[in-house]
Amino acid sequence: MKKLQMKTILKFAENNAVPLLFLVIVAFGIPLSGFSMNYLVQEIIVRLSRNSFLVLALLIPIMAGMGLNFGMVLGAMGGQIGLIFITNWNIVGLPGIGLAMIISIPLSIILGWMTGKILNKAKGREMVTSFILAFFMNGVYQLVVLYGMGTVIPISNSSLILSRGYGIRNTVNLINIRQTLDRLIPLKIAGIQVPVATFIVIVIVCVFIVWFRKTKLGQDMRAIGQDMGVAEAAGINVEKTRIIAIVLSTILAGFGMILYLQNIGTLNTYNSHEQVGMFSIAALLVGGASVNKGKISNVFLGVILFHLMFVISPMAGKNLIGQAQLGEFFRVFVSYGIISIALVLYAYRKLRAKELSGSALANAQEEK
Amino acid sequence: MNVVRKIIEKTGWPRLIIGLFLLSLFILAPFVGVKISTSLKDTVVRFGMNGILVLAMVPMIHSGCGLNFGLPLGIIAGLLGGTMAMELGATGPISFFIAILIATPFAVLFGWGYGALLNRVKGGEMMIATYVGFSSVAFMCMMWLLLPYKNPTMVWGYGGTGLRTTISVEGYYLKALSNFLKIEIGGFTFPTGMILFVAFLCFLMWLFLRTKTGTAMTAIGSNPVYAKASGIKIDRIRTISVILSTWLGAVGILIYQQSFGFMQLYMGPFYMAFPAVAAILIGGASINKASILNVVIGAFLFQGILTMTPSVMNSIIQTDMSEVIRIIVSNGMIIYALTRVVKGARK
Amino acid sequence: MKRTLIRVSALVLLLLISMALYYSGKGHTLLLDNKNIEIDDTSYKALDFAEVTIDSGEEQEILKRDRLKQDVSGQKHRITVVYLESGEEQTIQKTFKIDVGEPIYIISIPALIADHEKWIQVFEPLN
Amino acid sequence: MKEKAPLLEMRNITKDFSGNIVLKDVSFSIEPGEILGLVGENGAGKTTLMKILFGMTVIHETGGYGGEILLNGKPVMYSSPLEALDDGIGMVHQEFSLLPGFTATENILLNRESTKYNFVTELFGDRMRTLDRVEMKERAEKAIEKIGVKLDEQTLVSEMPVGHKQFTEIARELEKSNVKLLVLDEPTAVLTESEAEILLHSMRRLSNEGIAIIFISHRLQECKDITDKILVLRDGCIIQEKATSEISVKEIAQAMVGREIKASLRDEARDIHKPLLNIKNLWVDMPGETVRDITLDINEGEILGIGGLAGQGKLGIPNGVMGLYNSGGEVLLKGEPIPLNNPLYALNSKMAFVSEDRREVGLLLDEPIDWNIAFSAMQVQNRFLKPVFGGLVKLRDEKAMEEVADHYIETLEIKCMSSKQKAKELSGGNQQKVCLAKAFTLEPEVLFVSEPTRGIDVGAKKIVLDTLKRYNREKGTTIVIVSSELEELRSISDRIAIVDDGKVVGILPATEPSTAFGLLMLGTVNNGEAAK
Incomplete structure (x- = not known):
């Protein structure tokens, strides 16, 4: 009986190794950093509201067996372009956020469709392709924003334009929509600000994803995720479904980016989107998801653990070695390291599963 | 008509477009007042600087490990070699060879571990290579801060600990190769030594690919099952290819530094794999086939674009669009290669 | 057929919503002036003191020769001015519409109280 | 309209793959509720025939076929298996095409799920309908009931025993509302005896309900037990079409392997006795060709043929000995043990292998x-x-x-x-x-050759076989040749070992009549003496 318990505990630990490891890091880091509990709770709530939506955008391609969507950066670009437009037009408050989202939809659909098409040509190499695609589109984005805006695309708001007369400035002040959603329904519990409205939006997305899994389309995606060949034989249009999965993810990423930036309040025109993909993926993986498995609970657990680590590591580094920079490097290292580990584990298990089938036969022979 | 189509198919549209683009830059250059001779000279220098980093792609492509996005690992070995050579007090051109000597064991060690990892993740090498590169760079960021370097030219002035982000190699191996047998033509120095060294390493690689081991490597990239059936220990050969690639990365960055004049630590090596990958693809390589010729052509074309675009574009539209063009050209080329269906090779 | 109709109307609805968002979210700046002013040869004297409220915002005090800046969004607004006239507190309230294409308007409180029709004007920056 | 048209009729079907004729003028018909047994050696054309029926893309890509297919008297031509499914023709493949992470219900109703309306469909199409789990469960239960087996419809396929997977797959075909004809490709190959019994039983039930079944199997006894009519294919031709009651298992076997080559073409039997290579208790994990327990002695200088039906493990033997697939057991060359899973050692020991792939x-x-x-x-x-x-x-x-x-x-x-x-x-x-x-x-001492003539034309076939023989005679190389074509083996080998279910079931001199080999192959010697 006891042995059995031991076994289940071990199994649990094995299956949740990454979140547990992070729990340990965080548990050691919190006292080292010297932050107060109040401060940390506030930070976590802010970061949950800021990042969860972006991370949620990753779930659908995972469901469709396309791995981690490094191409979500494209959606972020779409969202940013929406924000640039509303800032240019001086649309303020909630209508501004709403309009930016609406503008981002067609952009995301085009970008997502393109990504889907390309990924269909690179089956089995989706991740590295979407990863490079993000870089490639970053060039196109720069072409549009840095050279197209103010020349081909009219921008009337001179405060957006670089002094040379065209191109968007490196930072765009989003004062017009800054935290308007977060502060829509003010709530303060024990001195901690809770952005209720943002959380409502996040809950709506969660409900959408849960509902979506129950639709025919969601079922088809799950089928494709398991075996493209079988799904194809059953008459499911695999390529189209995969494109839809990426388009949905891109749209959600665009929305997520808008929510993220309305909380931050400034848009780094040429940098904001770059890191978003990596941090979102790292957060999801920290939450215990893997390349082919992702749940909503992974998202929230991941955001909490990953960002706790993020908040405390500079101070912990400073208090430990006297160098805050070390902590900063540490968190960069952890972000990349965690993705590496997840990718390695996934590829390794896939390879192992193939080889394991042999051992059954050997056992059968030995029993004779 | 058919011949034209066949040539286009064989070359591939992106390669063709890039080629035509470069050609048009050369044609346009005189009209907008850009001297072709200067650009060519710049191209030669940059070719020499980057050639070995591109060459580093070859062994892993041959052994079927795909494009070495994990090149930063090799670069780190080179940086360790360079910094340690300086720390040990080696000065002058000889310090270049000492740096290579010190970098070698690191490159072998890193390459061995990296190769062992890649052997366990067959089929997913490229993505993992990318992230191995990224995380090792991030890890070394911490190490550069912590390692007990003492040489005042390298260490932050105020703290006394931790290396600077940019370290000048002046007085050490600056132009160690470039100045060897250099030829001065009208204010421009042709870096004979560097080009010779690059050519020498290319020749060694050419020789290596013709040895028994090199042949086995090519066979693995072409068809690993065939290779296995012919009694080849695939994992071993793959590891050798990764070690070679890593070592070439280490040497490559040292050559780069001796010409450039500075050593860039911390996030410096982060994106260094991408231009090298793009260059060899532009040169005509695919994910599992590459030749020395691909390296030479690719490095030349790619560096040509990098030198020509800023000057020519700047003269035409008074804007420096080179950065954007570089991003689009290099990553576009990589995507193209990734989406090509590799026939007759591994699934 | 029915489906196409629904889809088209959904698209139209989306467009309408974006337009509504555009109009209602469009930001404008109102400059509230309490200065002596001369419009069409009639001069209006600045008030010593007034309290101004735009829509349901906060009450703002405005002294003589003051200019306040107020950001609003949307085109329909209400202005409430409370002032003293011969020792008695008077309240005057007006609703007004502004043009979506104009970013800045200037409101003259003396003219407003005098009920001159040009109490609100497009602000033309001096060049 | 003199008589009612049969459910399905295939008329004068002819097919070649780039000149290589695989089907010649094949005609047959099947009535509703009839069970037709389709038997034949590997490569006899069974699979191609079924591929033509279903309009698989590979058929169209290789230039289509001759002849016509009539369904209920009307000519049909499918451009994809999905169209055939729409007409009520279902197929259960040998390899499972099931999703491991789905439950039985989800697999049975894959892409035919019951759904419920919601408003979102008006905007984004029918794929936004939500799944109706309750109705799906009912439909799945019904389909399972049709077969007459006990199967929990909520179990994940990955957690099912093999037999249940097979039943799930059959249930999926049955669930299609209009299914009239079912093709079962070796359905009992993976089943235990009791499971096979259940399957045969349910096949009878289905036939009573008016569903016609084409039953492809190597287990002749099963064919004999269950079918109404038996069709024997050989070299792309129909050799025999008879009511099952009029034919014995032995006759079927004979018809399958048939073809006796002229004795003049064969060399004198040689008497070679010096053992060179000893294989003991070899197992090889080669997917689809599992070797379970092979013990075999190969003599110096002989040509040993290894025959057997596809999937029985004959291909696994050379692949295992040469270290290409994970294997275990003992292999001795001239008394020296050869380590397994080490291709280099095997090659160094002067052994060579020509793969079937x-x-x-x-x-x-x-x-x-x-x-x-x-x-x-x-x-x-x-x-x-x-x-x-x-x-x-x-x-x-x-x-x-x-x-x-x-x-x-x-x-x-x-x-x-x-x-x-x-x-x-x-x-x-x-x-x-x-x-x-x-x-x-x-320059090997022992040469393994696997399926040397598969997929090549007649001229090349002859050159290949002649070369092997010449090599054997001139250099004394011991050759082990594995092939599904018995006659090819008989024309070149000294002895032939027959492999069935991963074991050697018999070794006979090549001069034995082909029926003897046929019966060995079909496993009737072990379990089907009753056929005599």
Whole structure:
């Protein structure tokens, strides 16, 4: 009986190794950093509201067996372009956020469709392709924003334009929509600000994803995720479904980016989107998801653990070695390291599963 | 008509477009007042600087490990070699060879571990290579801060600990190769030594690919099952290819530094794999086939674009669009290669 | 057929919503002036003191020769001015519409109280 | 309208793959509720016939077929299996096409789920309908009930025993509302005896309900037990079409292997007794060709044929001995143990192997012919290398490679432009010759040849077999040849071992009549004496 318990505990630990490891890091880091509990709770709530939506955008391609969507950066670009437009037009408050989202939809659909098409040509190499695609589109984005805006695309708001007369400035002040959603329904519990409205939006997305899994389309995606060949034989249009999965993810990423930036309040025109993909993926993986498995609970657990680590590591580094920079490097290292580990584990298990089938036969022979 | 189509198919549209683009830059250059001779000279220098980093792609492509996005690992070995050579007090051109000597064991060690990892993740090498590169760079960021370097030219002035982000190699191996047998033509120095060294390493690689081991490597990239059936220990050969690639990365960055004049630590090596990958693809390589010729052509074309675009574009539209063009050209080329269906090779 | 109709109307609805968002979210700046002013040869004297409220915002005090800046969004607004006239507190309230294409308007409180029709004007920056 | 048209009729079906005729004038019909047994050796054309019926893309890509298919008297021609499904023709494949992470219900109703309306469908189409789990459960239960088995419809496929997977797959076909004809491809091959019993039982039930079944099986006893009519295919022709009641198992077996070659074509039987290679209790984990327990002695200088039906493990033997698939057991060469799972050791011991999988294992498709021929010898025996720089390094000797390639191009009549032509540009027969040349270059003492004539034309077949024989006679090389074509084995081998279910079931001299081999192959000797 006891042995059995031991076994289940071990199994649990094995299956949740990454979140547990992070729990340990965080548990050691919190006292080292010297932050107060109040401060940390506030930070976590802010970061949950800021990042969860972006991370949620990753779930659908995972469901469709396309791995981690490094191409979500494209959606972020779409969202940013929406924000640039509303800032240019001086649309303020909630209508501004709403309009930016609406503008981002067609952009995301085009970008997502393109990504889907390309990924269909690179089956089995989706991740590295979407990863490079993000870089490639970053060039196109720069072409549009840095050279197209103010020349081909009219921008009337001179405060957006670089002094040379065209191109968007490196930072765009989003004062017009800054935290308007977060502060829509003010709530303060024990001195901690809770952005209720943002959380409502996040809950709506969660409900959408849960509902979506129950639709025919969601079922088809799950089928494709398991075996493209079988799904194809059953008459499911695999390529189209995969494109839809990426388009949905891109749209959600665009929305997520808008929510993220309305909380931050400034848009780094040429940098904001770059890191978003990596941090979102790292957060999801920290939450215990893997390349082919992702749940909503992974998202929230991941955001909490990953960002706790993020908040405390500079101070912990400073208090430990006297160098805050070390902590900063540490968190960069952890972000990349965690993705590496997840990718390695996934590829390794896939390879192992193939080889394991042999051992059954050997056992059968030995029993004779 | 058919011949034209066949040539286009064989070359591939992106390669063709890039080629035509470069050609048009050369044609346009005189009209907008850009001297072709200067650009060519710049191209030669940059070719020499980057050639070995591109060459580093070859062994892993041959052994079927795909494009070495994990090149930063090799670069780190080179940086360790360079910094340690300086720390040990080696000065002058000889310090270049000492740096290579010190970098070698690191490159072998890193390459061995990296190769062992890649052997366990067959089929997913490229993505993992990318992230191995990224995380090792991030890890070394911490190490550069912590390692007990003492040489005042390298260490932050105020703290006394931790290396600077940019370290000048002046007085050490600056132009160690470039100045060897250099030829001065009208204010421009042709870096004979560097080009010779690059050519020498290319020749060694050419020789290596013709040895028994090199042949086995090519066979693995072409068809690993065939290779296995012919009694080849695939994992071993793959590891050798990764070690070679890593070592070439280490040497490559040292050559780069001796010409450039500075050593860039911390996030410096982060994106260094991408231009090298793009260059060899532009040169005509695919994910599992590459030749020395691909390296030479690719490095030349790619560096040509990098030198020509800023000057020519700047003269035409008074804007420096080179950065954007570089991003689009290099990553576009990589995507193209990734989406090509590799026939007759591994699934 | 029915489906196409629904889809088209959904698209139209989306467009309408974006337009509504555009109009209602469009930001404008109102400059509230309490200065002596001369419009069409009639001069209006600045008030010593007034309290101004735009829509349901906060009450703002405005002294003589003051200019306040107020950001609003949307085109329909209400202005409430409370002032003293011969020792008695008077309240005057007006609703007004502004043009979506104009970013800045200037409101003259003396003219407003005098009920001159040009109490609100497009602000033309001096060049 | 003189009589009612049969449910399905295939008339004068003819098919060739680039000149290689695989089906010749095949006609048959099936009535509603009838069970038709389709038997034949591997390569007899059963699979191709079914592929034609379902309109698989591979048929269209290779130039279509001759003849016509009539369903209920109306000619039909399907461009994809999905169209056939729409007409009520279902197929259960040998390999499972099930999703492991889905429950039985989800698999049974894959892409035919019950759904409920919601408003979102108006905007984004019918795929936004939500699944109706309750109705799906009912439908799945009903389908399972039809077969008459106990199967929990909520179990994940990955957690099911093999038999249940098979039932799930059949249930999926049955669930299609209009299913009239069911094709079962070796459905009992993976089942235990009791499971097979249940399946046969449910097949009868289905036939009583008016569903016609085409039953493809190698278990002749089962065919005899269950079918109404038996169709024997051989070399693309129908050899026999008889009501089951009028034919015995032995007759079926005879019809399948049939064809007796003229004794004059065969050499005198040789008497060779000196053992060279001993295989003891070998198991090999080769997917689809599992070897369970093989003990076999191979004599020096003989040609040993290994025959058996596909999937029984005959291919696994050379692949296991040569270390290509994970294996265990004992292999002794001249009394010396050969470690398994070590291709290099096997090659060093002067053993060579020509794989049945030319494209995946046998060739470097992207490399020239001379590479393909010389590569193994270079790696294993350090040949084709020349020292340069005074012996400092050894490089490929391109000239020597070319010479050896030219030699084999001449002797084996490899049709190519030069020794520098890439292997992928050659035809199948010439590729096979390159594979043989590669093995010959190694100068082996024991040569394993696996399916040397598969997919190549008659002329090349003859050259390949003649070359092997000549090699054996001239150099005394021991050759182990594995093939599904019994007659080919009989024409070249001294002895033939028959493999069934991963075990050797008998070794006979090649001069024995082919029926003896046929019965061994079909496993009737062990469990079907009753047939006599």
